[in-house]
Amino acid sequence: MTLDVLLSALGAQVVEPGETANPAYLKDWASRCPVTPLAVVRPRSVEEVSRTLEICNEHGLPVVPQGGRTGLAGGAQPLADGVVICLDRMNGAPEIDGQGRVARVQAGVTLEQVQQAAEAQGLLFAVDIGSRGSCEIGGMIATNAGGMRAFRYGMMRQNVLGLEAVLPDGTVVSAMNGFLKNNTGYDLKQLFIGAEGTLGVVTGAVLRLHPAQPARVTALLRVENLARAQQVLDALSLRLPGLSICEVMWPDYYYFASGFRGFDPLPDSADGLTLLIEAEGQEEAGLRGDLQTALEYLFEKELVLDGAISQSLRQTEEFWALRSANEGLNQAFSSIVNFDISLHPEIGDAVVARLNDRLAAASHQLRCLWLGHLGDMNLHLGVVRSSGSEIGPECEALIVDAVITTVLDAGGTISAEHGIGAFKVDYVPKLRSEAEQALSRTLRRALDPKGIMNPGRLF
């Protein structure tokens, strides 16, 4: 019935019944099985988004916004009794304002599109995540995506200056501010950033850009443990102002990655953590010199065990391939249980060791593959079976319980950047106080009184 209303209001170009929709829309990256919604709506304009929401709101129909469906918390997975509203057609070329250092974009453009458009004008859009080819600005805003450069440039929240969103009742709220400073009342865009599609549909944004640095140098370092890695980072951030990447890989992950890629740039040094670092600057020679000097300092202070500065583009690609080898985990292991945590730096080594021990004690086949964004102590853990075989539901439950209780007991968080989505809803009461939850409900009710937006997700 509502399907007919949607169809007659928006046309068959925009509204596709769930049964006949392209299967790509029926599943997001991390969810297991496709779900067929009543309809998949793919609006071409903010007016069509508004009309869609208005109709769904009138009929009390659940709405699931979709960006690139690369989310890792199941938040863009369709609901069987609801409508998917996918922004992928709202992807006009980003408008770059070189003087004002901003990009004006529609929500459906991919991260890569924005990065390339900025680069073409000597500018940088600083948020970078592995899913760049598919994830969309709307989805990145809705999840407050973080990634590797967040310790330097911030997450999406710090890189969105203005925003356009459609409220559940169809009202278009345009707050396309382009200024770094504009204190003129509530900063409404903040509501929609990180709200995982529960307060409205993001349709456009003004993104902050930075001047791009043409030169870059990359290195791999081996350090004893996380505490040392932290000291290395501290020393580097003071000595290498252009430092923009500092990723950390634990031995089990590194063995996997170097095996998977078929090379190991640090074969001689003993066990330890591997850091991938990168600095940006005006010209390569100077930058390389600064990095060299900084590394000499690190060796002299015995903070690093081994290290290699990339000498060629090819070698740089190799260093990076080790870091991105996590994308190959799905090939190598038939199941992986993934976690995304933040920890206080002081207890990082202890928590990692505790978890490795706890899971090994549960089953000697379990292996913890740790890697992370060191600058914000955001660690990603993938638990696999060393045989590569499937992890059964019971064992998975055990792993999840072990990781989550250990991290929470240590005062950490179990969603640093991937969000709560559908998967982590049950843990919210452990993460947020009663007063925070009550205030969150108040907000949600105020903006979405009928509760149509992504129900059951976030909380």
Add this chain to the structure above:
Amino acid sequence: MTLDVLLSALGAQVVEPGETANPAYLKDWASRCPVTPLAVVRPRSVEEVSRTLEICNEHGLPVVPQGGRTGLAGGAQPLADGVVICLDRMNGAPEIDGQGRVARVQAGVTLEQVQQAAEAQGLLFAVDIGSRGSCEIGGMIATNAGGMRAFRYGMMRQNVLGLEAVLPDGTVVSAMNGFLKNNTGYDLKQLFIGAEGTLGVVTGAVLRLHPAQPARVTALLRVENLARAQQVLDALSLRLPGLSICEVMWPDYYYFASGFRGFDPLPDSADGLTLLIEAEGQEEAGLRGDLQTALEYLFEKELVLDGAISQSLRQTEEFWALRSANEGLNQAFSSIVNFDISLHPEIGDAVVARLNDRLAAASHQLRCLWLGHLGDMNLHLGVVRSSGSEIGPECEALIVDAVITTVLDAGGTISAEHGIGAFKVDYVPKLRSEAEQALSRTLRRALDPKGIMNPGRLF
């Protein structure tokens, strides 16, 4: 009556009737006349804040939160029929977590206290504003204070990781997150940042700290106009990664400042804008060398007309004294009409020229003293009479109208960092769309259904 309830609940130590209260609490920095409220409440704990709000809410009594009362929009000025709740007693020593790089503070600590506590551990709290000795963290959060380092480190919003606030009904919402990444639902702290005391009382915060750089070099540069200044900044930000200050002063302001201070470090060069720049780094010699090289580049490209690198601490203080001479404007002129605007860089020169002309045409005695934070194109304008004499109400109205219409016509904003407060409420409909205003009202009603928090302020 309510006064008695407050007194009996909180005691005479905490609740002072307005008539006998210290006059300091009856006026904020920019408001003209003192206003006597029913009571001045100075709680010593979050529980006392909660109890106060609970009582005021029950009795529908307006509440005005006060920090250091240095706000420039009149938002902390008492209301005659209301209660002032001043946080100045909640000023325990900041707790610095060196490893986690955060400061945990009560809302009543001054900016200077936080800066000093951080510095003592080799860390930097990066927001810096001229009122540092008096303004308090709670007030800075409520106004989303910006200042000189915002182009590099962000405003308060980007430097607050966690927050504790008391809602109008007395509920304490503690969201004292200390992580850079923690995507676990709505980021509730954002509600209170920049809300100017209309959604609750901020009682505590977790602030982000950065590693402090021990060395610093300072320079004054003379450039032809704002467009050139922008090119200079672009060149410097690529060549001097430690660049942390870039303030701009227009000729009329500079003449005043050098006259007021009694020295002029750039006496020989022709008319133009003066930039105060500063870069931070690990050691002074290297930094000085980098600055020297960068300046050579600027001269070679004919981007600057003149320049001087400070050679001593004394000279650095002199350079800075020119920038802070604006604090002496009140002595030199019996009235000043102040503005705080953001403009798109491309039109900066044109708007400044247009306004200078427009006001000169209105009265040849009017002089525009412009200075600003170049990195975010946040300009401060003080309009004075060259004779130093009073600006009458009619003339003031004319000035305000000229500046505001010119800036809005040019697509600028008339409150970059000082906020709306009581003074700019009438302009909100020109700054925000109907949908934004409606959503703002929805939010305010949801959190403060009885409308007790700073009524009449913000909107």
